Amino acid sequence: MSTIFSRWFRGSHLLKFRILAVGCLGLSMLYNMNLGYADASRVDADSSSQGKPKVVVIIDDFGNGQKGTEEMFQMPVKLTVAIMPFLPTSHRDAELAHKRGYDVIVHMPMEAKTGKSNWLGPGAITSDLSDSEVRKKVEAAIDDIPYAIGMNNHMGSKITGDKRIMSIVLAICEERGLFFVDSKTNYHSIVGQLAIQKGMPPVTNHIFLDDAHTTSHISKQLQEVELYATKNRYCVTIGHVSAAGKKTAETLRTRIPQMQSSVEFVGISDLVREEWGWNPPPMLPSNNR
Numbered sequence: 001m002s003t004i005f006s007r008w009f010r011g012s013h014l015l016k017f018r019i020l021a022v023g024c025l026g027l028s029m030l031y032n033m034n035l036g037y038a039d040a041s042r043v044d045a046d047s048s049s050q051g052k053p054k055v056v057v058i059i060d061d062f063g064n065g066q067k068g069t070e071e072m073f074q075m076p077v078k079l080t081v082a083i084m085p086f087l088p089t090s091h092r093d094a095e096l097a098h099k100r101g102y103d104v105i106v107h108m109p110m111e112a113k114t115g116k117s118n119w120l121g122p123g124a125i126t127s128d129l130s131d132s133e134v135r136k137k138v139e140a141a142i143d144d145i146p147y148a149i150g151m152n153n154h155m156g157s158k159i160t161g162d163k164r165i166m167s168i169v170l171a172i173c174e175e176r177g178l179f180f181v182d183s184k185t186n187y188h189s190i191v192g193q194l195a196i197q198k199g200m201p202p203v204t205n206h207i208f209l210d211d212a213h214t215t216s217h218i219s220k221q222l223q224e225v226e227l228y229a230t231k232n233r234y235c236v237t238i239g240h241v242s243a244a245g246k247k248t249a250e251t252l253r254t255r256i257p258q259m260q261s262s263v264e265f266v267g268i269s270d271l272v273r274e275e276w277g278w279n280p281p282p283m284l285p286s287n288n289r
């Protein structure tokens, strides 16, 4: 996975974020024109699919106007959008997702085992940070993403194996009523084990949809998702808005109606509530505690 993110961030490092911020107003007007449907329509649960295996589709890397963003907001089922903090479209994407009835989670940038730190994006957690610096960054990220009900990791193959840092991250998530979804960029991640110890949902990604940028691969991965959900009652899968984001959106849109005969598409909030009884009190901004 780190290769994909590396490629993405080579073209989207901090300087570019500043340039994008300047163009934010114009982009925002464009989105308002293109995404008028977000006000008009809202995805609802399909009452006919009760009892079917559940599929959660998380789409990572929102917040920076990546390719496929617009198409993802037109998906006919409830998606979970993972939005990176402090980027030009972070707030707008959260608002649109909320209006559309999608779940919103914070896509927290975390240091990988390989790659440069400026590929991570602003506000990233790196292994050189002190306990209090980690806390400050995680709280600031949560405060930056309206409607967030959970968090997952952007990159993070190094940090998700770091017990000191992940203990702090999970403690803050718990305080704020958020669960943490392990994106599984590290096979040796300790996040699931820590979540179980804290009585939080040990929810994890099972299958990456678009780790290869071809329609045939994405389609094959969706077949795997359907199979996994059928065998295990549910499946969490992660795709991206990215260079291949339009392909991911197009393939999803084509396959969803076929898949709905055997699975139900739900948000991550529905899964953690039904599987782990996760029903936390409403979240407050950290400056409001």
Ligand SMILES: [Zn+2]
Pocket: 005, 060, 061, 107, 153, 154, 155
């Ligand atoms: Zn990411």
